[in-house]
Each structure stands twice: as structure tokens, then as C-alpha cells.
Amino acid sequence: MSRRTVLAIAAGAALVLTACTGTGAASKGADAKAPDDPAKVSGTIKVLTQRTDLVQDGTMKKYAAAFNRTYPKVKVEFEALTNYEADVKIRMNTENYGDVLMIPGVVKKSDYPRFFASLGTRAERAEKYRFTDFTTVDGKVYGQSPIGVAPGFVYNKKVWREAGVTKWPTTPAEFLSDLKAIKSRTDAVPYYTNFAAQWPLTSWTFVNGSVGCDTGATTKLAEGDPWAKGSDLRVGDTLLYDIVHQGLAEKDPTTTNWELSKPRLAKGKIATQWLGTWAVVQFRDAAKKAGANPDDIGFMPFPAQVDGKFCAVVGPDYNQAVNVHSKHKEAARAWIDWFTDKSGYDRDNLAISPLKSAPLPDVLKPYEEQGVKLIELDDTEGARVKAIDDQSEVGINKPDYRQDLVDLARGARKGSLDSFLAGLSGKWTEARKTLGS
Amino acid sequence: MTDTTPKAPERAPAQPPPDAPLPAPAPRGARVRRGLTPWLFLLVPLAFLITFTYAPIVNMLAYSFTDWDGLSPELHYTGIGNYTELFTRPDLFEVFWVSGYYLAASVVQIAVALYFATILSFDVRFRNLFKGVLFFPYLINGVAIGFVFLYFFQDGGTLDSVLALFGVHSGHAWLGTPVSANVSLAGVSVWRYTGLNFVLFLGAIQSIPGELYEAAELDGAGRWQQFRHIIAPGIRPVLSLSVILSVSGSLSVFEIPYVMTGGATGTETFVIQTVKLAFQFNKTGLASAAAVVLLLIILLVTWIQRRLVPDDKVDLV
Numbered sequence: 001m002s003r004r005t006v007l008a009i010a011a012g013a014a015l016v017l018t019a020c021t022g023t024g025a026a027s028k029g030a031d032a033k034a035p036d037d038p039a040k041v042s043g044t045i046k047v048l049t050q051r052t053d054l055v056q057d058g059t060m061k062k063y064a065a066a067f068n069r070t071y072p073k074v075k076v077e078f079e080a081l082t083n084y085e086a087d088v089k090i091r092m093n094t095e096n097y098g099d100v101l102m103i104p105g106v107v108k109k110s111d112y113p114r115f116f117a118s119l120g121t122r123a124e125r126a127e128k129y130r131f132t133d134f135t136t137v138d139g140k141v142y143g144q145s146p147i148g149v150a151p152g153f154v155y156n157k158k159v160w161r162e163a164g165v166t167k168w169p170t171t172p173a174e175f176l177s178d179l180k181a182i183k184s185r186t187d188a189v190p191y192y193t194n195f196a197a198q199w200p201l202t203s204w205t206f207v208n209g210s211v212g213c214d215t216g217a218t219t220k221l222a223e224g225d226p227w228a229k230g231s232d233l234r235v236g237d238t239l240l241y242d243i244v245h246q247g248l249a250e251k252d253p254t255t256t257n258w259e260l261s262k263p264r265l266a267k268g269k270i271a272t273q274w275l276g277t278w279a280v281v282q283f284r285d286a287a288k289k290a291g292a293n294p295d296d297i298g299f300m301p302f303p304a305q306v307d308g309k310f311c312a313v314v315g316p317d318y319n320q321a322v323n324v325h326s327k328h329k330e331a332a333r334a335w336i337d338w339f340t341d342k343s344g345y346d347r348d349n350l351a352i353s354p355l356k357s358a359p360l361p362d363v364l365k366p367y368e369e370q371g372v373k374l375i376e377l378d379d380t381e382g383a384r385v386k387a388i389d390d391q392s393e394v395g396i397n398k399p400d401y402r403q404d405l406v407d408l409a410r411g412a413r414k415g416s417l418d419s420f421l422a423g424l425s426g427k428w429t430e431a432r433k434t435l436g437s
Numbered sequence: 438m439t440d441t442t443p444k445a446p447e448r449a450p451a452q453p454p455p456d457a458p459l460p461a462p463a464p465r466g467a468r469v470r471r472g473l474t475p476w477l478f479l480l481v482p483l484a485f486l487i488t489f490t491y492a493p494i495v496n497m498l499a500y501s502f503t504d505w506d507g508l509s510p511e512l513h514y515t516g517i518g519n520y521t522e523l524f525t526r527p528d529l530f531e532v533f534w535v536s537g538y539y540l541a542a543s544v545v546q547i548a549v550a551l552y553f554a555t556i557l558s559f560d561v562r563f564r565n566l567f568k569g570v571l572f573f574p575y576l577i578n579g580v581a582i583g584f585v586f587l588y589f590f591q592d593g594g595t596l597d598s599v600l601a602l603f604g605v606h607s608g609h610a611w612l613g614t615p616v617s618a619n620v621s622l623a624g625v626s627v628w629r630y631t632g633l634n635f636v637l638f639l640g641a642i643q644s645i646p647g648e649l650y651e652a653a654e655l656d657g658a659g660r661w662q663q664f665r666h667i668i669a670p671g672i673r674p675v676l677s678l679s680v681i682l683s684v685s686g687s688l689s690v691f692e693i694p695y696v697m698t699g700g701a702t703g704t705e706t707f708v709i710q711t712v713k714l715a716f717q718f719n720k721t722g723l724a725s726a727a728a729v730v731l732l733l734i735i736l737l738v739t740w741i742q743r744r745l746v747p748d749d750k751v752d753l754v
């Protein structure tokens with residue numbers, strides 16, 4: 001009997017931990033060329049996406065129908081994956097991972113040529129598109145994000161007005177005193193962490209670059225200590241700590257609910273959340289459904305200024321790429337080009353267009369009025385930052401360390417902020433040394 | 438399953454009816470066929486067992502000696518490097534303290550299950566209804582249970598509302614501190630698994646011959662004495678099985694804390710940590726080694742337990 005128990009447990013553990021071993025050598029360095037004549041391209045392509053909502057409500061089908069007006073012989077199928085990162089990772093051990101997919105975070109940049117077909121050289125693509133260097137390996141580009149996003153605070157304008165705040169705060173200290181005003185003068189929860197949903201906490205890493213207005217911020221992570229005094233991540237993490245420590249966040253972070261947080265912010269029960277431009281459209285929808293005014297949803301940059309100006313980092317969302325094993329690379333390429341240039345996906349999501357020539361979306365109009373400087377980070381060292389992050393097990397793009405930070409701030413964990421951040425620095429520096437710099 | 442199924446079909450065709458004359462030895466072809474039949478029956482389950490249990494374990498063992506990241510075609514043999522890393526990082530084993538909560542909870546769980554199994558084995562009104570009620574939680578999917586209890590423990594959620602009915606307005610954040618969160622999660626685990634223990638105990642109790650109770654009653658034994666001298670010794674093997682299941686279960690808790698807190702606020706267990714190593718930090722090699730170590734720890738604990746409490750034959754009569 002005991003043997004059975006053990007076997008059952010072993011089977012469970014094995015199921016959780018094993019991926020298939022299809023790690024055969026892949027063909028390296030294929031190109032997905034754009035077709036010359038749209039009428040001649042044919043084939044059925046499968047597009048893997050993380051947007052389960054858009055596949056379910058038929059929005060993606062509408063895009064496919066519009067696509068077929070230009071490319072009548074290409075049939076587009078969609079497959080939405082709820083747990084995108086983990087599922088795609090396992091499927092990428094085979095050759096069968098769709099024709100078009102979003103590049104998951106797990107793939108090392110140097111492995112891109114093994115998995116994806118090139119979309120062209122950086123030199124030619126960078127003239128037209130943003131974010132090319134995020135997927136460039138040896139001068140060739142392997143992916144293209146259909147939208148650009150900028151991090152920022154989604155806030156309820158009405159609540160902030162009621163609290164007597166009319167100007168965007170320019171320093172973390174000012175931001176904190178504004179939240180205090182909201183707490184004392186309104187019924188709203190000044191800040192909502194979305195602790196239980198986990199991923200909203202990871203967006204605090206995107207303060208990187210916004211605080212110091214430095215396009216080399218990613219390189220600094222790879223070469224220096226991200227939590228040194230005055231560095232971007234330290235400023236961001238300290239602000240989050242102070243918000244929670246001073247009781248300006250929700251009462252019980254451990255049982256928060258992301259879906260419910262949207263209507264609550266729209267109705268003014270929550271004042272502020274640190275998210276990104278991509279979230280605005282969802283909050284406006286929630287406002288409409290809840291019978292609140294969608295125009296109350298505002299968006300503001302991180303409270304820090306360099307030379308009297310705010311700064312916001314524009315970065316790519318998931319990058320779309322062509323499977324190197326795809327049998328219909330031309331059709332797949334046609335889909336990516338069309339989806340990026342002509343689908344209107346960026347406008348539908350109130351997002352920043354990936355085309356350099358396109359104007360800013362309405363959401364960012366206030367940014368233009370206030371003279372917020374939009375910058376793009378140099379991603380040459382992006383791969384190394386990822387390697388250090390994995391090796392050190394800090395996880396700057398994972399929720400764990402910020403959950404610990406919030407626990408620390410509300411007293412559920414012992415220690416001081418300084419020693420906590422010093423611990424992260426220590427792990428980071430050690431990993432950097434192990435990997436050799 | 439593996440202990441009993443292979444034997445039963447093998448024995449069945451070989452046993453002639455007790456009073457039939459011994460048949461003449463079958464011709465060779467028939468004997469081969471007869472020997473082959475049980476294996477033919479076993480073919481499908483064995484194929485499943487090998488494909489979905491043993492092959493992955495062998496794979497996992499192999500990965501544990503590499504630095505594979507779970508995706509890259511390049512992987513290097515690192516010898517026992519992963520195991521050395523595991524055992525030189527004591528922080529990786531600190532999470533086993535969390536298992537203590539679940540171990541304590543399983544004592545409660547076994548006691549409660551035993552109590553109800555004993556009561557419901559006697560003639561009680563609505564006993565079938567109560568059996569169903571007790572077993573029901575075990576039938577629900579673990580992920581669903583996680584979500585249900587997330588609402589249950591919410592600020593102003595079910596638990597707070599029920600407490601408010603009794604005039605208690607604690608405003609306590611149930612998942613807010615490590616101790617409170619772990620106790621709450623262990624409570625959910627008790628709620629879920631009591632039904633399984635209950636059914637095991639009930640089955641064992643009902644297999645005790647009824648005459649023993651009658652005889653005991655004639656001798657003037659009360660309920661407690663019947664439990665002490667008939668039921669308790671009668672279900673000893675099942676009791677020890679339950680303890681083994683509980684101990685190994687406590688060491689490898691996963692579903693409930695993973696769904697409800699994701700391991701935040703000091704609720705991280707060894708398996709959650711292993712999954713995070715594999716899927717967040719892409720250290721599949723190290724995570725495989727951790728899984729192998731967990732397997733060995735459980736084997737060791739089970740072995741020690743069997744040595745301490747040997748599983749001897751029970752003879753009530």
C-alpha cells in the first residue's frame with residue numbers, strides 16, 4: 001500500500017515537472033519574406049494568442065475577415081491559450097507551435113533564430129517600426145509587437161479632484177501626501193495593489209527608465225546594482241513600500257480581485273492603480289458596464305521629473321513572430337504585417353502604434369499637453385538582464401519579491417526596507433559575478 | 438493497484454472448481470494462450486502506466502543531471518551539480534516548516550474522520566445523508582475549492598458574514614499573516630480530505646463482523662468500550678495507511694496554497710518552490726533535482742514509519 005502512495009506522488013511530481021523531450025536540432029536561419037502579390041498567397045495559418053477574450057467574443061474573427069479582403073486565399077485560425085507562457089513553452093519543444101505566435105519570455109534571445117523566421121534586417125525595419133531592437137539578433141529582426149505600451153497610474157479623476165488634487169504629483173513624497181488627502185477627504189481606497197492577482201505587482205518593474213529618464217536603464221541593470229541609492233527600481237519599490245506602510249493601500253491585500261477592481265475604480269471606490277496604457281480601455285469598458293462615467297478614468301506618469309519634465313517609457317507588448325517550421329511563411333508574414341500596420345488593433349486598444357509615423361493615442365493626449373517626454377529603452381543588454389534575473393532568482397518580472405515587499409510594508413514579514421533591498425542587491429550582484437561580466 | 442491487480446487475473450484461471458476432477462494437462466498451445474491471457478488484459482493499463490508514470494520519472498531523473506532551461510535545444514550534463522547546489526542552500530529546505538501546519542491539521546483530520554466514521558457505523562438516523570455530506574468535498578476539483586475559499590476568506594466574505602451573525606466583528610485578515618494564512622489553508626485541506634479518510638475508516642469498520650458487537654453488548658460493553666477493543670484494533674492497518682498518506686501529503690502540499698495565495702505571505706511549500714524554480718526562473722534541471730529529493734525524502738519517511746509501526750496481521754477472533 002505504501003508503495004502505491006509513493007508511486008502516486010511520484011507520478012504527480014513527474015507530471016508537474018516534465019516537458020517532452022523534442023529538443024532536436026532545428027533548422028537555423030529561415031526568412032519569412034513578405035509576399036509580392038496579396039492575391040496569390042495561400043494556405044491555412046494558425047495564430048496562437050494570449051487574448052482569450054478577443055477570440056471568445058469574435059473580435060479576432062472580424063480581424064481575420066478584414067484581412068481576407070486583401071489576402072483572399074489565406075485562411076486564418078486562432079488558438080487562444082489561457083496560460084500562454086507555460087503552454088507555449090511546452091509546445092515549443094516540438095515543431096508544432098502555430099504559424100504565428102507571441103514570443104514567450106522564456107526563449108533566450110540568442111535562440112530566436114532556432115525558433116522563429118526572420119522578418120528582415122534591423123536597418124530596414126527600424127525606419128518604419130518601433131521596438132525593433134527588442135527582437136534583433138545579429139542584425140536581423142525576429143518579431144514585431146502590434147502595440148506599444150507605457151506604464152503609468154490609472155486613476156479616478158473625480159476622486160482625485162474631490163480630494164483637492166488638480167495637478168499631477170511630481171515627487172514620490174507629493175504623491176504620498178495626495179494619497180493621504182484622498183484617504184482623509186473621500187471614501188475611496190487611495191491605492192489598490194492587486195496583490196492576489198500577482199502580475200499587477202510586476203508592472204512596478206516598468207518604473208525602470210521613467211524615474212531617471214534614461215534610455216540606458218536596462219544596461220544599468222545588467223552592469224550595476226538595481227537597488228543602489230537613487231536608482232529607478234529603488235525609488236519605485238520605496239514608493240510602493242511607503243504606500244502600503246502608511247496604510248494607503250487596501251485593507252487586506254491577500255484577497256484582492258482584479259476583475260472587481262475595475263468597476264470599483266470606475267465608481268470611485270478605488271482611487272489609483274499602477275498599471276499601463278493598455279489597462280485604460282478595460283477600465284473604461286468597466287465604467288460603461290457599471291454605469292459610471294468612462295471619462296473619469298485618467299492616466300498619469302510616475303511622480304518623478306528630470307529638468308522639470310515627466311518621463312514615460314514606451315515599450316513593446318508581446319512580439320508576434322513566424323514559426324521557423326511553418327509551411328506557409330509568406331502567409332504568416334502577411335498576417336503579421338497586416339495586423340501591425342492596418343488592422344487597427346492598436347487604436348481598438350487605445351494603445352501606442354508600432355509605426356513610428358503614427359500619432360499618439362487619445363489616452364496620451366494629456367501627456368502631450370503636459371509635455372511628458374516619451375522614451376524607448378535600449379534593449380541590447382536585455383538578454384543579460386534576463387539571465388541575471390533567472391540565475392539570482394530575484395525575479396524582477398515576477399510577482400514574488402514585490403509580494404514580499406508588500407508583506408514587509410504591512411508588517412506580515414520581519415525586517416526593514418533597507419535590509420530587504422540590500423538582500424536583493426546581494427543576490428543580483430552575486431549572480432552577475434557567477435555569469436561573468 | 439500495482440500490488441493486487443497483476444495477481445488476481447493470474448490466479449483466477451489456474452484454480453479449478455473445488456470438487457471437479459483434475460482436468461488432463463492442456464495441450465501446449467492452450468497452455469501458452471492461458472499464460473498469455475492475463476498479460477493481454479494488462480497490456481493497456483501497463484502501457485499507460487509506463488507512458489505516463491515511469492517514462493516521465495526517468496526523464497526527470499535525466500534532467501536533474503543537466504542545466505536544461507526547459508526549452509533551449511542546448512543542454513549540458515552537469516553531473517551532481519544540481520544536487521550539490523540543493524544541499525548547499527539551506528534556504529531551499531526552510532519551506533518544510535510550512536508542512537508542519539499541514540501535519541498538525543492532518544491529526545485533526547484523522548481524529549474527526551474517525552469520530553464520524555465510528556458514529557455513522559452505528560445505527561443513526563439519516564446516516565446515508567451524513568455520509569454523503571462528509572464525502573462530498575473530496576469529489577470537488579481542488580482548483581475550484583481554492584477559488585471558493587478565496588471568497589470565503591475575503592474581507593467581508595463568507596466567513597466574516599457568518600461570524601457577524603454571531604456578533605463577532607473581528608475584521609481579521611485571514612490570509613494576512615503567515616501563521617493565520619497557513620492555519621486557514623490547512624483548514625481548507627482538512628475540509629477537503631476528511632471525506633477520504635472517513636470513507637476509508639467506514640469501510641474498515643463495516644468489514645468487522647457484526648457478531649462481535651452483539652457479543653460485546655451481551656457482555657455489557659458500552660460504545661466507548663466497543664470502540665476501544667473492537668473498532669480500534671480492527672482498523673489498525675487502515676489507520677496506519679492514513680497516517681502515511683497524511684505525512685507524505687503534508688510534505689508535498691501544492692494545489693490549495695498555489696491556487697489561493699501562490700505561495701505569498703509565507704505559505705510557500707516545497708512543491709510550489711520547485712514549480713517556481715522550473716517555470717519562473719527556468720531552472721528545469723535544478724527543479725528536477727528538487728523533485729527527486731522530495732521523492733527520496735518521502736520514501737525515507739515512509740520507510741521509517743513502517744519500521745516504527747510494523748503492519749502486523751490483525752486477528753479479532
